[in-house]
Amino acid sequence: MSDFNHTLAFSVPFETARQAQIAQRALDPDPILKPSELSVEYSTEDTFLKIDFKGRSDRVIRVAANNVLENLKTVVECMDEFEGQKDVCI
Amino acid sequence: MPATRDLIPYAEYSSPDLSKKLTVDATLTHSTNGKTTGPSDHVLGAGAVDNDKPSEAKSSRLGALRGMLTTLQDDVNEFLTQRMKDADAAHTRAEEEADLERRVLDDGVDEDDED
Structure with a gap:
């Protein structure tokens, strides 16, 4: 929108x-609470995740970016903890 | 810079009156315990226990990225909060100036007062 300046x-x-694509797919489904006031777009370029707020x-x-970064940190932590590990049935 | 701190995030802000790049200093160690997230010092001081406190970063590349993302999040939050305060102050100042101008031009006379 034009007034998203x-x-x-x-x-x-x-x-x-x-990893960048997994992060994009994990964050993208989160709905935007005020689409009349804000847009968020996720994309990847090689190993980079790009997040554009307008x-x-x-x-x-501020509200949206803080929320997305909070979720992104959880995504990164999950990758750090679990990536490369085989599923284990307990 | 340690080899594990090579994943360095950044952010670029722009508005009609300002453009700014927010970066993270990868030569420093970055905590996962953010300044602008979690319970306030006041709440913690009253005896609250933060059950959602983030785990410490592992000594891995992704662990370092998580710490740097926390610092970037703090920087963005502080920067935008200051921008909001400045905008509010400018708005208040403009209203006060408009009010002063109106009172000076009206010379203190209320137009509705016709006796």
Whole structure:
């Protein structure tokens, strides 16, 4: 939208392109609470995850970016803990 | 810079009046315990226990990335909070100036007062 004149673009490198794609697919389904005030787009470029926020104000971008980063940290932690491990039935 | 700290995130902000790049210093160690996330010091001081406290970063590349993302999140939060405060202050100032101008131009006379 044209009045979304505040933007914040994150560039987050991963070890592999696959990790960046997993992060994108994990974050993308989260619905945007105020689509009339904000848009969020996820994409990948090689090993980089790109997150683009466009919004009407600093306030809506701050709330959304903080939430997405909180989720992203959980995604990274899960990869760090579990990637490369075989499933174990207990 | 340690070899595990080579995954360095950054953010680029832009608005009609400002563009800014927010980066993380990879030569420093970054905690996963953010300044702008989790319970406030006031709540913790009152005896609350933070059950959602993040685990420490592992000494891996992704562990270092998680620490740097926490610092970037803090920086973005502080930067945007300051921008919001500045905008609020500018708005208040503009209203006060408009009010002063109106009172000066009206010379203190209320237009509705016709006696």
